[in-house]
Amino acid sequence: MRAYLALLLVVLLAPALTAQYQGSKPVPDYLKKGFDSITPEYCEIVLSYLAGEECQGRRTGTEGYQKAADYVAARFKEFGLKPVGDEKTYFQAVPFQRSRVDVKKSKLTVGGAKFVCGEDVMFNPADSAVEGSVVFVTGDADALLEDSKVLLGKILIVRGATGARSGGTTRQTRKHRPVAILTVSDAVGKPRWVSSRGGRRRRSNRAQQVRGTISLDAAKRLAASCGVKNALDMPAEGATHAKATRPKRRGSGKIVVARESAANGVPNVVGLLEGSDARLKREMVICGSHLDHLGVGTNGQVNYGADDDGSGSSALVALARALTSNGKRPRRSILFLAFCGEEMGLVGSRYYANNPIFPLKDAVCELQMDMIGRNEEFCSSNRVEETGEDNVTTTHLIGSKKISMELHELVIAMNEHIGFTFEYDEEDVYRRSDHYSFAEKGVPICFFFSGFHKDYHRPTDTVDKINFDKISNTTKLVYLTAFEAANRKKRLSK
Template identity: 35%
Template sequence: MRHNVYAYFLLAALGFGCAGRPSATNPITDSAKLSEAAPKYASTITADDLSKHLHIIASDEYMGRNTGEKGQKMAAEYISREFREDGLTGPVQNSTTSPYYQTFDLEKSVWGEGYLRVGNEKYLMMQDFFVLGNSPFQTEQAVDVVFAGYGIDDPKYSDYNNLDVKDKVVVVLAGEPKDRQGNFLISGTDKASDWGNDYRAKRNAATKNGAKAVLIVTGTNPGEFNSLTQRYKAYASRPSISLKNDQSNPSAASIYISPVAGAALLGTTTDKLFDYGNLVTQAGKPVAANFTGVKDVKIKTERIATPLPTENVLGFVEGTDKKDEVVVVTAHYDHVGVDSTLTGDQIFNGANDDGSGTVAVLEVAEAFAKAKQEGYGPRRSVLFMTVTAEEKGLLGSEYYSENPVFPLENTVANVNIDMIGRTDYDHEKTGNDNYIYVIGADKLSSELHAINEEVNEKYVNLDLDYTYNDENDPNRFYYRSDHYNFAKHGIPIVFYFNGVHADYHKPSDEVDKINFQSAEKVARLAFHTAWELANRENRIVVDSNKK
C-alpha cells in the first residue's frame, strides 16, 4: 500500500512539474523572465541564415522583384512559405488567395494627350509642364486661374488670406520668400522650410483651400526650367504605379510649369512675375499682385490606367495576456526590376535595398515563433510584414495604414528595417562597419528611443549614428521608408538603415557585397527592441506630436 501511495505522489509531482513548465499552452507572462530568455532566441538569428535567404530572393531568378511582376510574386510566395513553416499564422481574414497575403490593386498608368490652352496659345505636357501624381483633367476642362504668391498657408505667412480659390487653379512661385537680410521669412534663418523643399506642402495648402490644382512656376527662364525638371521629364515619360485615386477626397493636382506658360496664365511677363518676389522681400510679408488670371484657359491631362495586382505579406505571432496590442516589424521586399536598355547586367537584384531588411524580418519572425512554441511567446502580438511597392512611393505600407488588418489605435510601434549589412560613404572612410543609422525613435516616443539604446548597450554594442535623425538633414530619410506611413498616424517608429553607397539602385547591389556579420547584429538589435516593446508591462508612451 505504501508503495502505491509513493508511486501516486511521484506521478503527481511529475505531473505538476510538467504543468509548471512553460509551453505554448502554458506561456510565461512575467516581463523579467521573458527578458532573461531574450538572448537565447536572439542567438537563432545568424549570418548564415540571413545569407541563405538572401541568396535566394536577391538572385537573378527573382528578376529584381519589381512590383506586380513575376519576381515580386515569387518573393511573396517564398516569404509566406517561410512564415508558414516557422509557425506564424496568416492573419488576413476572408482572403481569396492566402491568409498571408493582403492583396490589392495598384494602378499602372501612362500619360496620354496633355496640353494647356491660353487663348490661342497651346502649351504641351512633357515640354512646358509636368504633372506630379494624379490630375482631374482627364478630358479638356475650362478653368479659372488665380495667382497665390508662393502658395504658402502658414501661421507666420499666408498667401491665402482673403483669397477665394475654391474649384480654381492657383499659379504660385516655386521656393519661399526671403527678407532683406537674405533669411527665409518662415524659418527666420538661412534654412528653407518644407514650403520651399517639398512641393507637397503647397499641394496640401491648395487642397485645404479648395483649389483643383496648383501650378508651380519653376526656374526663371526656359533653360532653367528644362534643367530643373529633367528628372521629372524622364520619370513622367515612363509608366508609373500608384494607389487608386480616391475621387471622394482628391488632392489638388500638382503641376510644375515653365515661367513662360506661368506668365501667360496671368497675362503678364516673366520679368514682372518674378519681380513679385522682390516686392515681398521689401515688405517682409505677402503683398497684392498687380496681375490676375486670364479668362480663356483650358487644361487636358489624359491618364491611361490599368490595374496592377500586388500584395503585402503578413505573418502573425499572437500575444498572450496583452494580445490585443500589436507591434509591427516591417521591411519592403520589392525592388526595381530589370532595365533591358543597359549593357551587361540588367537585373537590379536589390540585395541591400531591401533584400537585407526582408531576410532580417524572416529571421526575427522565426525567433519569435520559436519562443512562442517553447512558452516564451510575446505578451503583445507581433505582426511581421514585408510590404510591396516601397520603391513606387511607399505604397504597400500606405495601403496597410489605410486598410489595417489590426486597428491602428492598438498598434504600439513599428520597427522598420531598410538596408542593412553595407557600409556607406562616410563610414568607409574610417573603416567602421560596426554602426547603424537610427532614425525616428525619438520623434514620437522618448521611451522607444531609450529602449533602443538600452538593448543595444546590453546585447549588441553597435555604434548608433543619429546623423540622419536631424530634422534639418537634407536627405529627409525619416520620410522615405515605410515606417513613415505609421508615424503619420501617430504610431512610434524606429528605422534601421546603413546609409547610401555606390551600388544604391544599381545592378551592382549584389549579395556578395553584404556583410552578413553586420546584418546579423542589426537584425538582433531589431529583435531585442521588438521583444522589449512586446513584453514590457506598459505600452510605450506617445509624448510628441511629430508626424
C-alpha cells in the same frame, strides 16, 4: 597584395564578427534560443533568393515580386505564424494601378519631321503636351546653368552629359525648367509600366517636365532637319564642358498614357505571432520591411536591391524564425509585415495604415528595417563622403526620439547586448520608408538604416557587397527590442 591582406583579415576576424560586437553583454536565458537562431548564414540564404536572379529585382506588380512574396509567405507558414491576411492567407491585397506610354498615340514633331514613339523616341509615362524651341546640348548641361535662358521652356536634346543618373542630366539642369529633356541613347527602350500611385494626380498646374530618350539616328535626323549638322558633336574641350546649338526651330511633343489595374492587386505579406497574455495580446508590436525594389530597368539591367530592401526583408524572415522558435513568447502579439510599393511612394504601408487588419490604436510601435546591410559611404544631408571601413559596426536610428522616448531608450538598452555605434545624422530620410505611414498616425517608430552607399538604386546593389554580420546583428537588436516592447508590463508611452 591588397587582396591577400584583406582576405587574411577576414579570416582572422570571422569568428569574432559572427557574434555580437566586442564588449557586449550576454542576453538573458529566456531570450537566448531565439537570439542564437539569428545568424549571418541564415540571412544570407534568404537574401540570396530575394536578391537573386529568380526575383528579378522585385518590382511591384511583376512576377518577380510575386515570387518574393510567395517565398516570404512560405517561411511564415513554416514558422507557424498565423495567416491574418485576406481570407486567412498571408497576403493583404493592395489595389494597384499602373500606367505606361501609349506608343501609338504619343509622338514628337519638329518642323515637318516626325519622330515615332517606340522607335525614334521614348517618353516617361506622364500625360503631357509640350511645345518649345529645340536646343541641342552636348557635354555637361550643368555648365550652361549660368545662362538659364538656354534651358527655360526649351526642348533639350542632350548628348554625353556627365552625372548621367536620371535622363542623363542632373537635378540642377531640371530645375531650370526645360519643358522636355530627351537624352540621346543607343536604344530608346520599350514602354515601361510604372505605378500610378493609387491614381493620384499631379499636385500643381505647372506643366510637367517631359523626360525620355531619343535614338542617335533620330537625333542626327533631327539635327539635319534643323540645318545644324554638327549639333551632336562633343565640345572641343571635352564632356565636362557644354556646347549648345540653338537652331531656332520649334518642336512639339504629345505623350498619352495608358492605364490598367492589377486584377487582384499586389500583396503586402503579413503574419502574426499571438501574444501569450489573453488580455494584452490584442496589442502588438509591428515589424516591417519593404519587399519590393526597382526591378528591371529600361536598359534591361536588373536592379537586384540586395541592400534596398532585400537586407531588411531577409532580416524580417530571420526575426519571425527567432521569435517563433524561442520557446517563451511575449505577452503582446507581434505582427510581421513585408510591404509592396515602397519604391513607388510607400504604397503598401500607406494602404495598411489606412486599412489596418488590427486597429492601429493597439499598435505599440513599428520597427522598420530598410537598408541595414552595408557600411555607410556618404551622408545624404551634407554629401560628406565617409569610408566604409570606418562604418563596419555603425548604423542609424532614425525618428526614434520623435514619438516615444521610451522606445528610443529601450533600443539603447537592448544595444548593450549587440554593441552597435549609433549615428543620428540621417534624420533627413525620416519620411522615406514605411515607418512613416505609421508615424503619421501617431504610432511610435524606429527606423533602422545602415546608410547610403554608391550602389544605392543601381544594378550594382548586389548580394556580394553585403555585410551579413550587420544584417544579423540588426535583426538581433530588433528581436530584443520587439520582444521587450511586447512583453513589458506597462505599454511603451508616447
